[in-house]
Amino acid sequence: MTTQKKNPFWALFSSVKLALFLLFILAATSIIGTVVQQNKPPQFYVEVYGPNLARLMQTLSIPDMYNSWWFMILLALFSLNLIVCSLERIPNAWRLVTMDNLATAPERLQKMGMRKAVPVQGTVSESVEKTASFLADKGWKTDRRDLENGTLLFSQKGGWTRFGVYVVHSSILIILLGAIIGSPRLANSLLGNPLFAFKGGVNIPETQQTDVIYSFLTQKPLPLGFTVRCDSFDIHYYPNGMVKDYVSILTVLENGQEVLTKKVVVNEPLIYNGITFYQSSYQPYQDFILTVKSEETGLTTTDLVPYAKQVTWKEGGARFGIINMERRGEAVSRFKIWFTDDQGEPAKFWLQPGRKAVIERPSGTYTLSAKQLYATGLQVAKDPGVWWVYIGCGLMLVGLVIAFFMSHRKIWALIREEDGKVTVLFAGSANKNKLGFEKTFTDLVEGME
Amino acid sequence: MNSSLFFGITTLAYLFASVFYIALFVFKNRKIGPVGTALTILGTLTLTIAIGFRWYESYQIGIGHAPLTNMYESLVFFAWCIGLFYLFMEYKYKNKVIGAFVLPFAFAAMAYASFAKGINQEISPLVPALQSNWLIAHVVTCFIGYGAFAMAAGLGIMYLLKKSAVDKKLPANTLLGSLPDLRFIDDMTYKTIVFGFLWLSAGIITGAIWANEAWGTYWSWDPKETWSIITWFIYALTLHARFTRGWGGTRIAWLAIIGFASVIFTYFGVNFVLSGLHSYGSN
Numbered sequence A: 001m002t003t004q005k006k007n008p009f010w011a012l013f014s015s016v017k018l019a020l021f022l023l024f025i026l027a028a029t030s031i032i033g034t035v036v037q038q039n040k041p042p043q044f045y046v047e048v049y050g051p052n053l054a055r056l057m058q059t060l061s062i063p064d065m066y067n068s069w070w071f072m073i074l075l076a077l078f079s080l081n082l083i084v085c086s087l088e089r090i091p092n093a094w095r096l097v098t099m100d101n102l103a104t105a106p107e108r109l110q111k112m113g114m115r116k117a118v119p120v121q122g123t124v125s126e127s128v129e130k131t132a133s134f135l136a137d138k139g140w141k142t143d144r145r146d147l148e149n150g151t152l153l154f155s156q157k158g159g160w161t162r163f164g165v166y167v168v169h170s171s172i173l174i175i176l177l178g179a180i181i182g183s184p185r186l187a188n189s190l191l192g193n194p195l196f197a198f199k200g201g202v203n204i205p206e207t208q209q210t211d212v213i214y215s216f217l218t219q220k221p222l223p224l225g226f227t228v229r230c231d232s233f234d235i236h237y238y239p240n241g242m243v244k245d246y247v248s249i250l251t252v253l254e255n256g257q258e259v260l261t262k263k264v265v266v267n268e269p270l271i272y273n274g275i276t277f278y279q280s281s282y283q284p285y286q287d288f289i290l291t292v293k294s295e296e297t298g299l300t301t302t303d304l305v306p307y308a309k310q311v312t313w314k315e316g317g318a319r320f321g322i323i324n325m326e327r328r329g330e331a332v333s334r335f336k337i338w339f340t341d342d343q344g345e346p347a348k349f350w351l352q353p354g355r356k357a358v359i360e361r362p363s364g365t366y367t368l369s370a371k372q373l374y375a376t377g378l379q380v381a382k383d384p385g386v387w388w389v390y391i392g393c394g395l396m397l398v399g400l401v402i403a404f405f406m407s408h409r410k411i412w413a414l415i416r417e418e419d420g421k422v423t424v425l426f427a428g429s430a431n432k433n434k435l436g437f438e439k440t441f442t443d444l445v446e447g448m449e
Numbered sequence B: 001m002n003s004s005l006f007f008g009i010t011t012l013a014y015l016f017a018s019v020f021y022i023a024l025f026v027f028k029n030r031k032i033g034p035v036g037t038a039l040t041i042l043g044t045l046t047l048t049i050a051i052g053f054r055w056y057e058s059y060q061i062g063i064g065h066a067p068l069t070n071m072y073e074s075l076v077f078f079a080w081c082i083g084l085f086y087l088f089m090e091y092k093y094k095n096k097v098i099g100a101f102v103l104p105f106a107f108a109a110m111a112y113a114s115f116a117k118g119i120n121q122e123i124s125p126l127v128p129a130l131q132s133n134w135l136i137a138h139v140v141t142c143f144i145g146y147g148a149f150a151m152a153a154g155l156g157i158m159y160l161l162k163k164s165a166v167d168k169k170l171p172a173n174t175l176l177g178s179l180p181d182l183r184f185i186d187d188m189t190y191k192t193i194v195f196g197f198l199w200l201s202a203g204i205i206t207g208a209i210w211a212n213e214a215w216g217t218y219w220s221w222d223p224k225e226t227w228s229i230i231t232w233f234i235y236a237l238t239l240h241a242r243f244t245r246g247w248g249g250t251r252i253a254w255l256a257i258i259g260f261a262s263v264i265f266t267y268f269g270v271n272f273v274l275s276g277l278h279s280y281g282s283n
């Protein structure tokens, strides 16, 4: 350790001053990206900040500062600081946990902040047994060692809690590691394998399918290795007109075989082969899916019907189309159907998406249903690092509880005979929450008296 | 009868509790103290009822969800956390003067929720992104943390006042001199920050998990997320300065105040000054 201490690199990175400095710099620089809008086109910055300032900003990667070289360097320094600082201290923590407390000199016990001498009846060896069994009853199992003029008992609890700090510190590193593993940039540039980790999106019109998605990073198509079909997309509303749910029914196909169908809504993604599909947007079309069934013949047709275009259904002997519509936002709330079997006046009526209409015609009865055509907008991600991040988060919480609320507590009892009188000298120490332990200690000693 | 009646009672109770605690501090009349405590208990109880009532009402109108989903509801929950946390501290440390520095925060949160323009008090159904249990966990953990940080900031202010009294050698029977011992305030500030830090960490984590469930990205550096991590850095710095470099007293008091300013900015500033994913909170 002494040789390492001379190494200026080690000395710098084992210092807590550097940690305070880095925490401050991270906090301060992070503000920039919340004030300057991120990831806008270059023109935006020229318009808002003028050409000179904009050029400076581009040089410093301010428009994408959380991915910039200097922010990465800050995070790297932070990690290095954390590693070196912890490595420097773990041996000491280990020593504190494994040290031989029975070797503590009686003079030191007499100087401890928490101590109390209790005179007792009987011989030293009787008192040793009595004290040991009393402490054991209270949950403090003791070790003992005979000294020149007495016996020392010792018991400790929570030595392992001294490592709580290092659980917290490692958890931060594990989270950062998870972020690195899951980074699309690194998968692209370092691994040269954009399929290892990516974020992207795809729009799939209803009834259509895709086997590629488009990377947000490179805008290039990425092959999924399987096919995803959008069976349907729907918007559900509350009575007051607010959107309640965006619902896609997605089917996964492998080599043309359906393997899985799932309802996907916001907060309930589809996960397949480590790739997750999130409901993120939708796109309405001016086209409709019309289904018509002839009740007489049992024939059915489902057609993609563009707005104001007539469809001729030869087998069913009918022609139909959509001649008018009403919208709520971009979504069509109802539309007007035109339907004829070329016998008498054509039928014209309003219909809501998802509802069925029964049409009585001279040539027989038809049922008709229609809905607007949508494309579902999916965000697609593969993040092999996310479990590292989650494990890191879990460890952080556990570590914080240990580091903040648990302590390493020690109790000594020195039983000695002096001038014919036997006394038990109790002494205690705790590395944290001293007040709380003082209470435990006092209660213990009073119980013994 | 509906929940708004109880919210109103709470706002008044917290107002008068603040007045009584401040009177206790100013006039040092010990008889006033228990009135403040009684009012705080009353306010916190009615607030509990009000929140429960609002929850029930949301089911009555068929859109049932925990009342933790918009600016109004989170402010109210914030006030509740402050009230509860303060009562716990008062009970544990048997000191009522602190109330003069903490209850005003609880009152401010209630008053702001009730009277500020642009805060929608209606119970509205949840848009799709907010329909997640992680949202509930996120709001609860964050605001327990924020409640603690409000308390820590109150203690920080108290510390600075007492310090000025000590520096001027004011006797103990003066206004500022009568505040609790510096070491006691300092210790409480630290403990409160430790507690808040744990919950803030949990709040950031549950928020990240929620984002990942909804959008496939646990961290996207949007302004709200960034400000929450800035707050986290500030408190991490405060704690390390304290237990590894032995900072204490005035510096920690200032850091408690700065940290809480950062909390407030995360909470309001981002909605009103900056823009981002969380801007739903602005309605």
Ligand code: HEM
Binding pocket: A015, A016, A018, A019, A022, A078, A079, A081, A082, A085, A089, A165, A168, A169, A172, A399, A400, A403, A404, B236, B240, B243, B244
């Ligand atoms: C560069 C970054 C950091 C460095 C160098 C650093 C260093 C240290 C050191 C030297 C200690 C004292 C350990 C001891 O008892 O001997 C400590 C304690 C601790 N650190 Fe860090 N730390 C860093 C960042 C963080 C962060 C970001 C957190 C956030 C959770 C954190 C949480 C803790 C906790 C909870 C303790 C224990 C506190 C206690 O003993 O009560 N550290 N750190």
